Amino acid sequence: MEMGLVKGSEIKVERIAPLGDPIEIKVKGYCLSLRKDDAKKIEIKIA
Numbered sequence: 001m002e003m004g005l006v007k008g009s010e011i012k013v014e015r016i017a018p019l020g021d022p023i024e025i026k027v028k029g030y031c032l033s034l035r036k037d038d039a040k041k042i043e044i045k046i047a
Contacts, residue, residue: 005032005042 005011005027014031015024022033034042 011042011044 009027012026013023014026017023021036023036023039024031024033025039026032
């Protein structure tokens with residue numbers, strides 16, 4: 001939650017590393033890199 005990942009936030013996958021870890025997403029105007037294990041915990045809904 002401290003990183004802006006709260007319910008209703010729009011996120012966009014910007015880049016995925018060649019081996020798939022980490023993943024870079026854009027949320028609330030800034031880029032955030034997450035490890036696969038952390039990214040798996042994010043529940044998304046496709047609009």
